[in-house]
Structures are given as structure tokens and as C-alpha cells.
Amino acid sequence: MKNVTSDEQKKFFLPTEMKAAYLQGVLEVGVEDVKVPTITGKEVLVKVMAVGICGSDIHYYAHGRIGQRKVQYPHIQGHECAGIVVAVGEEVSRFKIGDRVAVEPGVACQTCEWCKEGRYNLCPDVQFLSTPPVKGAFVQYLKHREDYLFSIPDTLSFENATLAEPxxxxxxxxxxxxxxxxxxxxxxxxxxxxxxxxxxxxxxxxxxxxxxxxxxxxxxxxxxxxxxxxxxxxxxxxxxxxxxxxxxxxxxxxxxxxxxxxxxxxxxxxxxxxxxxxxxxxxxxxxxxxxxxxxxxxxxxxxxVYRYTNTYPLAISLLESMGNKVNEIITDRYSIDEIEKAMEQANTNRSGSLKVMIYPN
Ligand SMILES: [Zn+2]
Ligand SMILES: [Zn+2]
Missing domain, CATH: 3.40.50.720 (NAD(P)-binding Rossmann-like Domain)
Structure with a gap:
């Protein structure tokens, strides 16, 4: 599974630095260069191909908090994403380089009473991408545990695959x-x-x-x-x-x-x-x-209802069966460098915009 050909290595040649979109204050976003994360064990490095802006991202951007949860600046947002596996840790068994995946954003502990009951959305130790203080997916490369990644069929685009989250x-x-x-x-x-x-x-x-x-x-x-x-x-x-x-x-x-x-x-x-x-x-x-x-x-x-559990495989097959019908929900598309415009659009254009999508690569 982990034998990588030299062709593949070239294809997925990894840079040491990447772009990340940072939230620096209320209504303040910018792009910075940071180190590409290193991975070990069951971790996978995903090249993020598409990431949707969620209502919660807009809320944190505009108000700096949701209820008791406050942003700790600088913060990275984004949790609705899909991409390509570009590196795997030594214990990863389910994925290989080049696999197309959707990312389930909440990584749970798997040992507490809620995790054991299958209600891992209620895990007190869940690390959910973009929920402060956990950093999110408005980055070019994302580190994630393999059991929260799901293969997507070639017929499902990365942008449509991000809709598996909502x-x-x-x-x-x-x-x-x-x-x-x-x-x-x-x-x-x-x-x-x-x-x-x-x-x-x-x-x-x-x-x-x-x-x-x-x-x-x-x-x-x-x-x-x-x-x-x-x-x-x-x-x-x-x-x-x-x-x-x-x-x-x-x-x-x-x-x-x-x-x-x-x-x-x-x-x-x-x-x-x-x-x-x-x-x-x-x-x-x-x-x-x-x-x-x-x-x-x-x-x-x-x-x-608080988030979800065990829904990704069904969500992915439903989205695949919908074909391009579901694509119309994506109304605005931006690169990571245009993050300011993208957040502004998502925050202010309620009548014209539905899902605003970022393409970090
Ligand atoms: Zn969301
Ligand atoms: Zn747990």
C-alpha cells in the first residue's frame, strides 16, 4: 500500500511551505506562509482541493464567537473539505498516495462513554477542524487521522464532495x-x-x-x-x-x-x-x-441536533447520485489568496450567494 513509485513522488512533490488563510480579528483575514505539517502514525497529509465556507465560519468571522466559544487569534477557519492524499504515516492502512478523499472534520477520542456508544459528536475531547482553538482547513495541506477520511468516487468532484459535511x-x-x-x-x-x-x-x-x-x-x-x-x-x-x-x-x-x-x-x-x-x-x-x-x-x-455521526459514506453516495444537480448550490468560487473577498461575499450577499467555495491549490 505504501510503496510509492518515483513517478508518484514527482507528481506529489511536497513543498516545505504552504499558504494558510488566517483570521486575525473580527472581519480581518489574510494569507500567510507557514510550514507544511509533518505526519506520523495514523495521520495522512491531504492536499486540499476545495473547502466550503460554512455558516459557522461566517459567524466566527463576523462576531469572533459563537455562544461561549471565542476565537483565539490568529485562527484558521474551514472544515468542509476534500482533497488528494499526498503522504501517509507509517501506520496508515486504508489510504495510499493519490487517493481522493472527503474529510470528516471532527476527530474524536474513541475511548470515552459517548464515543463507545457511537455518539462521537458528543465526545468532550473531539478535535473539530476550525472550532476554536483547533485550526481549520483554509490551508494548502491538511493533516488528518485516517479514520476520519473517506474515499470519494472519480465521478464526484472535490467541490461537490465538500457538501458531505452540511x-x-x-x-x-x-x-x-x-x-x-x-x-x-x-x-x-x-x-x-x-x-x-x-x-x-x-x-x-x-x-x-x-x-x-x-x-x-x-x-x-x-x-x-x-x-x-x-x-x-x-x-x-x-x-x-x-x-x-x-x-x-x-x-x-x-x-x-x-x-x-x-x-x-x-x-x-x-x-x-x-x-x-x-x-x-x-x-x-x-x-x-x-x-x-x-x-x-x-x-x-x-x-x-449537534453535528453528526457515521453519516459520511451515505452522504458521499447520495451526492454522487445527484450528479451535477447539486453543483448549482455552489455560487461563488475563489482562490485562497482571495480569502478576504470570499469571506466578505459569504457574509454580506445573502440574496445572491449560497455556498462560497475556496480552492487552496
Ligand atoms: Zn459546516
Ligand atoms: Zn470520545
Whole structure:
């Protein structure tokens, strides 16, 4: 596995220095030259070919923190990435130089009670790329443990493979909520995670997928990915649409990705008796008043979702099966030198941009 031909060596000739995009303060990013990481044991060096800007990256960039988690400057962002294996540690058995891989960003300890239960997203020692203080993937070469890398087929582009990360959130959400084939769902918020949740709901057999957002571009994209009805919350009456679609009783499941307080509050009304609400998006406020009495009377199950576990293989095969349809979600493309423009675009152009992608190599 580890025998490298001289041709391959030439092809993957490794420089000693690389570019890395640093966050230096609120709304302050720049590019610096740093050393290419060295690897040992089960570590793999990945040449990063594409890395998406996530909502969390934008949040840290614009506010310097998410809840209690504060950025320690200088910081490197980025966690939705894919690339080529260019070096392997001496204990690596699953990959060889030249393999194309998607990177699952959260490396867990594998020994704590949560890891042992398979809920490694809850591992207290998880090292998640770009979550402070762990540095991220806006670099040319990334060091990562082999058990958090996944082979991608030649038919799946690097940029589409990066979507395995937001799609994983959607897949974890529909699994947590126990979505059944034939279900009727509402997905609120059509940012990249919302759009990927449409794919996940469809893959799990949802019959009616009603989506909501304020931006026409996002609603259009949702239709292309499988939404059956779209609601523009700026002008349409959500309750009326849901009543019409479900002939009254409400939907089986709400998947809330927007973080909008009103969307979360109205979920209780829109959910059918005995249905489920899955909270995915972080609300802008820590505390949100909910009609708990109505929730109890309808015996609604309330689930929360934090990242994901064991979703990458399925996410990769779903993305492969979607072909170029999913590619339209990537609206802006930049090199690592253009990181300033890229972050600015992702932060300010809500109506025109969906996924902003960086190509470090
Ligand atoms: Zn992400
Ligand atoms: Zn653990």
C-alpha cells in the first residue's frame, strides 16, 4: 500500500511551505506562509482541493464567537473539505498516495462513554477542524487521522464532495427525528444546511417536503433538489399552506434550520399531534419562549441536533447520485489568496450567494 513509485513522488512533490488563510480579528483575514505539517502514525497529509465556507465560519468571522466559544487569534477557519492524499504515516492502512478523499472534520477520542456508544459528536475531547482553538482547513495541506477520511468516487468532484459535511447534518437530523417513508415534513431555512436537509428528507422517503425561506434564489434551489412546496415567509401564509398540504392536521416532522425564533415557535402549531420537531439551526438568542402546553397536549417529540455521526459514506453516495444537480448550490468560487473577498461575499450577499467555495491549490 505504501510503496510509492518515483513517478508518484514527482507528481506529489511536497513543498516545505504552504499558504494558510488566517483570521486575525473580527472581519480581518489574510494569507500567510507557514510550514507544511509533518505526519506520523495514523495521520495522512491531504492536499486540499476545495473547502466550503460554512455558516459557522461566517459567524466566527463576523462576531469572533459563537455562544461561549471565542476565537483565539490568529485562527484558521474551514472544515468542509476534500482533497488528494499526498503522504501517509507509517501506520496508515486504508489510504495510499493519490487517493481522493472527503474529510470528516471532527476527530474524536474513541475511548470515552459517548464515543463507545457511537455518539462521537458528543465526545468532550473531539478535535473539530476550525472550532476554536483547533485550526481549520483554509490551508494548502491538511493533516488528518485516517479514520476520519473517506474515499470519494472519480465521478464526484472535490467541490461537490465538500457538501458531505452540511449533508451530514441533514442526514443526522432526519435519523434523530426517526423520519419514516411517506412522511410530510416542513424544513424551515434554505441556507446550505436546509437545502442539504431537503436531500436527506427525500432520501429517507419523505413524500411531501414543504420548505420556507425569504430568498427567492434559495427557494428555487430547494425546488430543484426535491422540495414539493415552497413558502416565501415574506409574503405567504405558512399555516395556510401546511393546512392545505396536510388537509388540516399538520406535518409529521419539522426540521428547523434557520435559527429564526419565530420559525421555532410556530413549529409547535404546524406539527401534527404525535409528530416531531428537530432543531438544527442555532437561534440568535440563548433562550426562546415556547408554547410548552400545546407541545404537551400534542405529545410532540423535540429533538436537538449537534453535528453528526457515521453519516459520511451515505452522504458521499447520495451526492454522487445527484450528479451535477447539486453543483448549482455552489455560487461563488475563489482562490485562497482571495480569502478576504470570499469571506466578505459569504457574509454580506445573502440574496445572491449560497455556498462560497475556496480552492487552496
Ligand atoms: Zn459546516
Ligand atoms: Zn470520545
Amino acid at each position: 449533508l451530514s447534518v441533514g442526514l443526522h437530523a432526519v435519523k434523530r427525528g426517526g423520519l419514516q417513508p411517506g412522511a410530510t415534513v416542513v424544513i424551515s431555512g434554505m441556507g446550505p444546511v436546509g437545502l442539504m436537509t431537503v436531500l436527506a428528507a427525500k432520501a429517507f422517503g419523505a413524500k411531501e417536503i414543504i420548505v420556507s425561506d425569504m430568498e427567492p434564489l434559495r427557494l428555487e434551489m430547494a425546488k430543484k433538489l426535491g422540495a414539493t412546496r415552497v413558502i416565501n415567509v415574506a409574503k405567504d401564509d405558512m399555516v395556510a399552506v401546511v393546512e392545505e398540504a396536510t388537509l388540516g392536521p399538520g406535518v409529521d416532522m419539522i426540521l428547523e434550520t434557520s435559527g429564526n425564533v419565530k420559525a421555532l415557535q410556530s413549529s409547535i402549531e404546524l406539527t401534527k399531534r404525535g409528530g416531531a420537531i428537530v432543531v438544527i439551526g442555532f437561534p440568535a438568542k440563548d433562550e426562546v419562549p415556547l408554547n410548552v402546553i400545546l407541545m404537551l397536549q400534542k405529545e410532540i417529540d423535540l429533538y436537538s
